[in-house]
Amino acid sequence: MILDWFNTREAVSLGREIAxxxxxxxxxxxxxxxxxxxxxxxxxxxxxxVRTRTFAQQRKLNIYKKAKLLNTVKWELRDAGHxxxxxxxxxxxxxxxxxx
Numbered sequence: 001m002i003l004d005w006f007n008t009r010e011a012v013s014l015g016r017e018i019a020x021x022x023x024x025x026x027x028x029x030x031x032x033x034x035x036x037x038x039x040x041x042x043x044x045x046x047x048x049x050v051r052t053r054t055f056a057q058q059r060k061l062n063i064y065k066k067a068k069l070l071n072t073v074k075w076e077l078r079d080a081g082h083x084x085x086x087x088x089x090x091x092x093x094x095x096x097x098x099x100x
Contacts, residue, residue, distance in 0.1 A: 008068040014055055015072030019080070021048050022073075022090060028081035053097045066098045
């Protein structure tokens, strides 16, 4: 039971999927251009948020697993070349979804 507390395999996997989806929706852009999401992109982002919320509700994530998931998203996006401000916005968007 106690070892399950540290098992973050599913959280890391979801974090990587989220980062890949975000990278596909909002590819890194030059600093002089801002990404402009369309309605189709907004629907995909909403679906991603619903998937994240459902994952958190079904698994009752502890603080360690939440941190691991968010850190995975952050580092995957950073490695993909996204700006720090964009990454912080995504993390701020995902954090409340994990706390429900």
